[in-house]
Amino acid sequence: MSLEPALRRQLVALLGADWVRDDQVTRFSYRCDGLTLHPSLPAGVVFPGDHDQVVGVVKLLHAAGVSFLPRGAGTGLSGGAVPTTGAVIIELVRLNRIGPVNEIDRTIEVGPGVVNIQVSHAARAHGLYFVPDPSSQKACSVGGNVAENSGGPHTLKYGVTVNHILALDVVLPDGSAHRVGGESWASPGADLLALLIGSEGTLCIVTNIICRLTPLPPAVQTLLAVFNDVQQACEAVSAIIRAGIVPAALEMIDNTVIRAIEQTISAGFPTDAEAVLIIELEDIEAGITDELAAVRRILGQVGTHEIRVAEDEAARARIWRARKEAFGAIGALSPSFYTQDGVIPRGALPRVLARVNQIGRDHGLTIANVFHAGDGNLHPLILYDAHDPDQVAATHEVGRRILELCLAEGGTLSGEHGIGLEKNSLMDRVYSSTTLDHMAEVRAVFNPNARLNPGKMLPEPGKCGDIKSVAALRAKSGIQV
Amino acid sequence: MSLEPALRRQLVALLGADWVRDDQVTRFSYRCDGLTLHPSLPAGVVFPGDHDQVVGVVKLLHAAGVSFLPRGAGTGLSGGAVPTTGAVIIELVRLNRIGPVNEIDRTIEVGPGVVNIQVSHAARAHGLYFVPDPSSQKACSVGGNVAENSGGPHTLKYGVTVNHILALDVVLPDGSAHRVGGESWASPGADLLALLIGSEGTLCIVTNIICRLTPLPPAVQTLLAVFNDVQQACEAVSAIIRAGIVPAALEMIDNTVIRAIEQTISAGFPTDAEAVLIIELEDIEAGITDELAAVRRILGQVGTHEIRVAEDEAARARIWRARKEAFGAIGALSPSFYTQDGVIPRGALPRVLARVNQIGRDHGLTIANVFHAGDGNLHPLILYDAHDPDQVAATHEVGRRILELCLAEGGTLSGEHGIGLEKNSLMDRVYSSTTLDHMAEVRAVFNPNARLNPGKMLPEPGKCGDIKSVAALRAKSGIQV
Numbered sequence: 001m002s003l004e005p006a007l008r009r010q011l012v013a014l015l016g017a018d019w020v021r022d023d024q025v026t027r028f029s030y031r032c033d034g035l036t037l038h039p040s041l042p043a044g045v046v047f048p049g050d051h052d053q054v055v056g057v058v059k060l061l062h063a064a065g066v067s068f069l070p071r072g073a074g075t076g077l078s079g080g081a082v083p084t085t086g087a088v089i090i091e092l093v094r095l096n097r098i099g100p101v102n103e104i105d106r107t108i109e110v111g112p113g114v115v116n117i118q119v120s121h122a123a124r125a126h127g128l129y130f131v132p133d134p135s136s137q138k139a140c141s142v143g144g145n146v147a148e149n150s151g152g153p154h155t156l157k158y159g160v161t162v163n164h165i166l167a168l169d170v171v172l173p174d175g176s177a178h179r180v181g182g183e184s185w186a187s188p189g190a191d192l193l194a195l196l197i198g199s200e201g202t203l204c205i206v207t208n209i210i211c212r213l214t215p216l217p218p219a220v221q222t223l224l225a226v227f228n229d230v231q232q233a234c235e236a237v238s239a240i241i242r243a244g245i246v247p248a249a250l251e252m253i254d255n256t257v258i259r260a261i262e263q264t265i266s267a268g269f270p271t272d273a274e275a276v277l278i279i280e281l282e283d284i285e286a287g288i289t290d291e292l293a294a295v296r297r298i299l300g301q302v303g304t305h306e307i308r309v310a311e312d313e314a315a316r317a318r319i320w321r322a323r324k325e326a327f328g329a330i331g332a333l334s335p336s337f338y339t340q341d342g343v344i345p346r347g348a349l350p351r352v353l354a355r356v357n358q359i360g361r362d363h364g365l366t367i368a369n370v371f372h373a374g375d376g377n378l379h380p381l382i383l384y385d386a387h388d389p390d391q392v393a394a395t396h397e398v399g400r401r402i403l404e405l406c407l408a409e410g411g412t413l414s415g416e417h418g419i420g421l422e423k424n425s426l427m428d429r430v431y432s433s434t435t436l437d438h439m440a441e442v443r444a445v446f447n448p449n450a451r452l453n454p455g456k457m458l459p460e461p462g463k464c465g466d467i468k469s470v471a472a473l474r475a476k477s478g479i480q481v
Numbered sequence: 482m483s484l485e486p487a488l489r490r491q492l493v494a495l496l497g498a499d500w501v502r503d504d505q506v507t508r509f510s511y512r513c514d515g516l517t518l519h520p521s522l523p524a525g526v527v528f529p530g531d532h533d534q535v536v537g538v539v540k541l542l543h544a545a546g547v548s549f550l551p552r553g554a555g556t557g558l559s560g561g562a563v564p565t566t567g568a569v570i571i572e573l574v575r576l577n578r579i580g581p582v583n584e585i586d587r588t589i590e591v592g593p594g595v596v597n598i599q600v601s602h603a604a605r606a607h608g609l610y611f612v613p614d615p616s617s618q619k620a621c622s623v624g625g626n627v628a629e630n631s632g633g634p635h636t637l638k639y640g641v642t643v644n645h646i647l648a649l650d651v652v653l654p655d656g657s658a659h660r661v662g663g664e665s666w667a668s669p670g671a672d673l674l675a676l677l678i679g680s681e682g683t684l685c686i687v688t689n690i691i692c693r694l695t696p697l698p699p700a701v702q703t704l705l706a707v708f709n710d711v712q713q714a715c716e717a718v719s720a721i722i723r724a725g726i727v728p729a730a731l732e733m734i735d736n737t738v739i740r741a742i743e744q745t746i747s748a749g750f751p752t753d754a755e756a757v758l759i760i761e762l763e764d765i766e767a768g769i770t771d772e773l774a775a776v777r778r779i780l781g782q783v784g785t786h787e788i789r790v791a792e793d794e795a796a797r798a799r800i801w802r803a804r805k806e807a808f809g810a811i812g813a814l815s816p817s818f819y820t821q822d823g824v825i826p827r828g829a830l831p832r833v834l835a836r837v838n839q840i841g842r843d844h845g846l847t848i849a850n851v852f853h854a855g856d857g858n859l860h861p862l863i864l865y866d867a868h869d870p871d872q873v874a875a876t877h878e879v880g881r882r883i884l885e886l887c888l889a890e891g892g893t894l895s896g897e898h899g900i901g902l903e904k905n906s907l908m909d910r911v912y913s914s915t916t917l918d919h920m921a922e923v924r925a926v927f928n929p930n931a932r933l934n935p936g937k938m939l940p941e942p943g944k945c946g947d948i949k950s951v952a953a954l955r956a957k958s959g960i961q962v
Contacts, residue, residue: 105827182893186895187893215725410664414667445922445926
């Protein structure tokens with residue numbers, strides 16, 4: 001079903017005909033995000049041009065009783081931006097204003113449609129940058145980063161997106177608009193800002209973002225540590241952390257991924273290495289020499305095969321390009337792959353990584369690893385052939401077993417890709433039914449009919465936990481709203 | 482009214498007679514916290530010894546329909562731990578277990594009754610520490626830090642308490658117990674952990690805390706920069722930030738506070754200085770030399786009168802002792818003082834500080850300033866005589882005008898002292914009624930009858946905009962502090 005005619009007319013009157021699409025090509029195109037091509041067709045896609053138009057669109061959809069969801073660049077990996085049948089997608093790409101940099105308060109105001117890396121580009125002349133740097137940073141939107149509370153290699157030292165946002169302008173599912181947070185770092189009272197960040201489009205639609213910027217480090221050193229043994233690489237991670245060093249990034253890439261990278265972009269990584277670590281140190285010029293010496297000493301102690309230090313910015317860029325394009329490179333090895341995202345306590349890394357690869361072998365599948373080792377945030381890529389039903393089934397089983405392993409080690413379901421519709425049925429594995437009730441009740445405060453991005457993040461009613469309506473919540477509390 | 486006899490018997494059966502107190506001395510003693518001596522008398526005070534006893538106590542109080550509130554060390558400055566009439570205080574001082582340090586995951590598990598500084602003492606042998614360091618850190622409890630989302634001088638670089646907590650065990654007002662957060666840094670789904678931290682005892686009672694620890698810096702340099710002009714000191718703050726330097730701490734102390742410090746603990750601060758900045762740099766040994774040189778250059782450019790670098794740990798400790806005991810030292814200057822806590826965007830510091838002092842002069846009162854300059858977190862201390870009703874009224878007015886000024890500059894009501902019952906009637910000045918409804922509804926998810934710590938943080942129904950000052954509370958109670 002495309003858009004209902006009366007609603008369509010209202011949307012066209014508000015946005016203009018160019019910005020309201022419900023033709024078959026558009027609807028079929030918008031079934032997917034970075035995770036999946038979903039079987040459900042949206043009713044249509046609208047492209048509001050500013051905050052007021054978002055408010056207008058949401059009011060129309062609210063009045064029409066239609067489900068809807070926001071969408072940024074569609075790079076998400078947990079299905080957060082794919083529609084349920086008949087939902088309207090609110091595409092925020094046109095909200096791409098980049099405000100001036102405030103040097104003293106270290107802030108910048110941007111629209112949700114701004115591409116992540118553009119924020120750092122705008123800030124660079126002021127000696128500042130925006131820390132969250134997911135692999136997709138050349139494509140993903142800041143609005144999507146806020147929705148998913150995105151991480152990236154450099155969030156090891158500086159924290160994930162929630163640590164880099166001061167305020168949001170949001171539109172609730174009833175079309176009301178609110179500023180949450182403020183220009184200063186403090187927001188007394190219930191921390192609604194932290195609640196909205198990472199809510200995966202289930203609580204609000206973001207129309208404006210005040211980002212915190214961070215000073216560019218005066219000096220950066222990027223090392224590639226080459227290992228003949230994956231366990232040694234894991235030991236190096238633990239030893240660096242135990243020594244009290246906080247690298248800006250500490251990434252691991254295993255042999256399978258190294259070979260894929262070399263087949264595609266030829267970064268000069270040694271294809272016979274069992275693993276490499278990318279270790280980035282940030283400091284002022286004099287300090288970095290000592291820190292580099294300390295890391296070299298540790299790497300020597302654990303038996304690192306070779307240490308390469310990037311001698312200039314071009315060499316450094318080459319290393320990071322390899323890391324950030326590693327996912328794409330896997331296409332050279334396998335017709336399909338599935339990216340798992342699990343978190344474990346850092347100390348469990350050596351035994352978990354060995355087990356992950358064993359799980360793959362148990363099911364006849366290769367697992368490639370490229371991940372944020374310093375954070376204990378695994379990204380096992382399960383290589384399979386989507387045309388082979390047995391391999392598809394095995395991939396599901398391997399993904400499930402890896403998550404089970406993470407949970408058994410005291411970890412959790414996702415580090416940065418989110419829950420979306422990929423893992424919402426697993427939420428009862430990490431949270432009690434009461435905690436899930438609390439989350440659903442909190443959602444009901446902002447999104448009482450779950451008409452905004454239904455079926456995402458939280459388990460669906462009857463699937464696990466018992467979702468209470470806002471009416472029940474209000475009855476329980478006796479508060480009148 | 483002391484405890485109702487049947488409830489008292491149940492509590493004694495659970496905790497033992499020693500740990501259930503409702504004699505007059507105890508009840509009168511527990512009317513106060515660091516802000517005020519409240520006129521309301523609690524029904525009694527109970528001292529559970531562990532998590533299970535907290536659960537048992539809360540279940541009994543819930544069944545009896547009695548209001549109750551948790552209490553740590555009672556050092557809070559916004560009245561969060563003072564009782565309403567007839568409420569039962571659950572004193573958590575006995576939950577003071579300190580678990581072992583996990584070096585790889587950099588964590589430690591502590592009870593809410595553990596004194597803040599003990600956490601860093603326990604971690605020190607492992608080269609780690611607990612970042613939040615309020616001035617009261619030798620007395621305040623970690624549970625209180627969690628409740629108030631406490632800051633401190635060193636949170637400029639590393640963030641406030643919410644950035645240093647991985648998980649909480651909590652008891653909800655119905656006596657149910659939950660783990661919120663986890664041993665790894667990621668918690669997908671609604672961020673209930675961030676919501677509970679800083680909720681000022683209005684959402685849950687914390688019984689166990691997993692803290693994140695941070696590596697001790699290899700080298701620390703602490704400078705005292707002496708200024709003949711407060712505006713120059715403000716300019717120095719801006720210039721340091723603008724240069725992309727992130728000091729571990731950046732604190733300002735004005736002449737009034739300097740004189741108070743010298744009268745009491747003789748830290749060797751120059752009593753003729755208009756202001757001093759305490760600037761602490763953390764880095765590795767070689768790095769700190771460069772950073773120190775950069776700060777010296779900036780201080781020279783803005784016209785700093787004198788720069789003193791702490792030559793050893795004793796000199797450094799003397800500077801910090803002066804800073805942390807500054808509030809107490811004010812007692813040498815004035816029979817009473819009221820500590821305001823407001824936040825402004827950092828860029829507004831020079832003009833706001835001048836206005837703050839002018840507001841004091843307008844009302845014939847001295848204002849002393851000792852505050853987190855790098856964070857834009859003001860702590861104007863209004864000196865007055867509690868025996869003089871005119872001065873009490875003027876203090877009330879000065880405090881109100883300072884907050885108005887912070888709000889007009891785009892700042893907010895509190896940086897770290899919380900809202901409590903001191904500022905809850907002002908919450909509608911920074912938040913819309915819809916946002917306050919959202920906060921109340923979120924509270925209702927956890928604390929549906931507001932029986933846990935009633936009347937705190939959120940405005941009471943019908944009282945929004947109705948200013949209840951500390952001075953008025955004191956006047957009403959007829960008690961001099």
